[in-house]
Amino acid sequence: MLRTPLGATALVLLALVVLTAIIAPPLWGAQADATDTGDLLAGPSAEHLIGTDNLGRDLLLRTVVATRLSIVLALLATLVAIGAGLILGVLPLLLGRFLGRAVTWLTGIAVAFPGLLLALFFAAIFGSTATAAVFALGLAGAPSFARLCQNLIAGIEARDFVSAARVGGIGRLRVLFRHVLPNIGEPLIVNATIGAGGALLAFAGLSFLGLGVQPPEYDWGRLMMDGLRGIYANPLAALAPGLAVVIAGLAFNLTGESAARSLGLSDDVLVTGLARVRRLRRTRAVSDAAAAVARPAEGAPVLEVEDLRVDFESTKGGVVHAVRGIDLTVHEGEIVGIVGESGSGKSMTALAVAQLVTSPGRVEASTLRFLGVDLQTAGKARLRRLLGTSMAMVFQDPMSSFNPTMRMGDQLAEVATEHAGLRRRQALERAADRLAAVRISAPKRRVRQYPYEFSGGMRQRAMIGMGLMVSPRLIIADEPTTALDVTVQSQVLDLLRAIRDEDGASILFISHDISVVAELCDRVLVMRSGEIVEELNASDLSSAQHPYTRALLAAVPHMATDLDRPLATLATVAAEEERAAGARDAAADIDHDHDHQEVGSR
The missing domain is CATH 1.10.3720.10 (MetI-like)
Structure with missing residues (x-):
């Protein structure tokens, strides 16, 4: 100052x-209280x-x-x-x-x-x-x-x-x-x-x-x-x-x-x-209880969702249907991608699974089960333990994902002190280890720094490291590469793939970039207007049947893209699809009429 x-x-x-x-x-x-009856209501003087x-x-x-x-x-x-x-x-x-x-x-x-x-x-x-x-x-x-x-x-x-x-x-x-x-x-x-x-x-x-x-x-x-x-x-x-x-x-x-x-x-x-007292009194029983629910039953999916609906009360009256009855299954060690344009309901689906939809939102589902636990009926204490130890969330904006007033080590350590029963020093050591695991150099020095001292790619990797402070069975990555350049984007994708291979964690990967999803994921769910319009293996994307999926693929620029023409958009690709479909129908009608003429002549 x-x-x-x-x-x-x-x-x-x-x-x-x-x-x-x-x-x-x-x-x-005392002088201020001293009275002088000979000098009452006097004006300014020396x-x-x-x-x-x-x-x-x-x-x-x-x-x-x-x-x-x-x-x-x-x-x-x-x-x-x-x-x-x-x-x-x-x-x-x-x-x-x-x-x-x-x-x-x-x-x-x-x-x-x-x-x-x-x-x-x-x-x-x-x-x-x-x-x-x-x-x-x-x-x-x-x-x-x-x-x-x-x-x-x-x-x-x-x-x-x-x-x-x-x-x-x-x-x-x-x-x-x-x-x-x-x-x-x-x-x-x-x-x-x-x-x-x-x-x-x-x-x-x-x-x-x-x-x-x-x-x-x-x-x-x-x-x-x-x-x-x-x-x-x-x-x-x-x-x-x-x-x-x-x-x-x-x-x-x-x-x-x-x-x-x-x-x-x-x-x-x-x-x-x-x-502080609560933190010091935590014992290994917390992590033992988490380990008891850390894996699904043999052959059962990690995440099972049926008929998931997310609704919001509109300020003008009525209800806005953000997610409209989708089905979703993620098996152990599987990377499932959800792709679609902005506003299609991808992130809202992730928030609903993570129990982060608050009023005025309303989540309903026929089945919403994580690691065999019904998330709709489980008690708050059980949900807190389950979601805190077995589910990790990686958000889109790495800068807003961290508290700017806290050091990075403290933010990562909080997960371990809260759920694994570790003391502060042990938790900070694990935080440095997790930063090293996500390929951040000089992790012991980095734990003492604030988020603004990290680059965008480092913050995103640190966010993934926070999820790895315990042993998550499901990582929900909500557009984790959107704000990153292609080099850092590739590093983050390699990191997620390595985490799946080394730890066996399942990943629900959300993106609007279908090319990224095709590179990383095993299966792909295509969302539009709150609904899943197509589900297929990532290797089968090139032979997608739904026009919307084909439009997403065509909208991605590639090395053979004609630079003299405007980049394709969903609207232009859909129009071309409709024209092509119309041409095919017209050709089919001509062939059909030709066949009738041949039959009549015979």
Whole structure:
């Protein structure tokens, strides 16, 4: 902060305010309370720079001494607002759909009321004291802070690294402290410091109205009210406390803004003691229980899906059918590809299998079984253990798949500490080993780095390494090569193939690039508009029967593509298919008529 002009100015200004609040009362408190009946309501002079009040007390000294009470009360009100707002802000994440939505509605209603009106309302209820004013201002500021928290949490909750944590079986409370709060820390700091500056002004306003600090105590608001009576005779009596409010508020606001730019929040600070105790108490029984369900029964598929449907309630009424009754089977050691254009339902199918479709989405299936366990009826504890140890999810965007505030080693280690019973040091060693397994150089150094220090291909491989922290039986790779260049893409495909060969894991590979699917997969499912239109072996793609599959194949450019013609699209290929089909039908009709003529002549 000291290296920037803004930070240096803010810290100096805040230091002056805090130093004044600390030393002013013991140094000048007695002088500020000393009365002089011979010098009442005096104007500015060499002895009293901004004059005296109706008891002859020095107004400058009283303004300086009032710094402590004004700052302390404003900070207390800010803490009440932050505490209440943070509780209301995180409740929707912790309570789930229905209760969380009720909290959100309640917060929205409270935000609709002006903060000053709420403060006056609470002040009228609690009474005209400094303590009552603290709670009145704190509760009045809580709704806006809660709404900010809810909006920030909603944005982070939709990120891939939170979804990955949930696939890994991380509980809501740990997701909150480990992944959500560290990522919303900076805007909360800025808002809190702005709130402190606003609380100074608001508290001064309440005291000015007689609803805050009461005599014989005094703060800047009380001094302004007293100075207003003689503002025409001595304007400085009211302006000096007001200027003090502005300076203190500016100090808090500038400090908060510069701190948010300069300081990084450590996720370890936010890990609660309870979470640490739980982690230390984990035993090898966790991994033993996972091993008991780590393989399907002899000959049974790893994943079995029948009549899977994913529906969403439309905002205009009615239902949107994202996935429409698909059947899917993945056997042990098999790589199955799902291919189709954007919006065909590929990723939604993967999310449904991983139990990541949330409200307003609705998942239904005749059969949805993973490693012999019915995912629709299994209890939460069993699902958490099963999905956290036996299923790995590799998302499309490697940057959003990792928490930017956590080191890579910590993110990978969390899987092992949560599900394999390893201590932190053991988990970090395994994280380095897994990074080496996915061909990342210098893994011991890489575990101490942040996601932004990894290239796109390295992040994608690290995401695969996270899935290998335990022993997954199914890896769901949702377009893992989309954002990568062809060289890195080839490396990722080779890595997935090696994982299948060495560990025997099954892979559900999702892509819009049919050429990539043909290179990697054993079987291919072609999806369009939420349905599977064709299923065939990857080696048989060249002889696909469905027009849509042939259109996907024709849309892929190759070395013999005519550069003078526009690249093929699904629409143009489908039109050519229709014209070709029409030509074949016309030729068939001609042949048929010719045969009839021959028969008639005979």
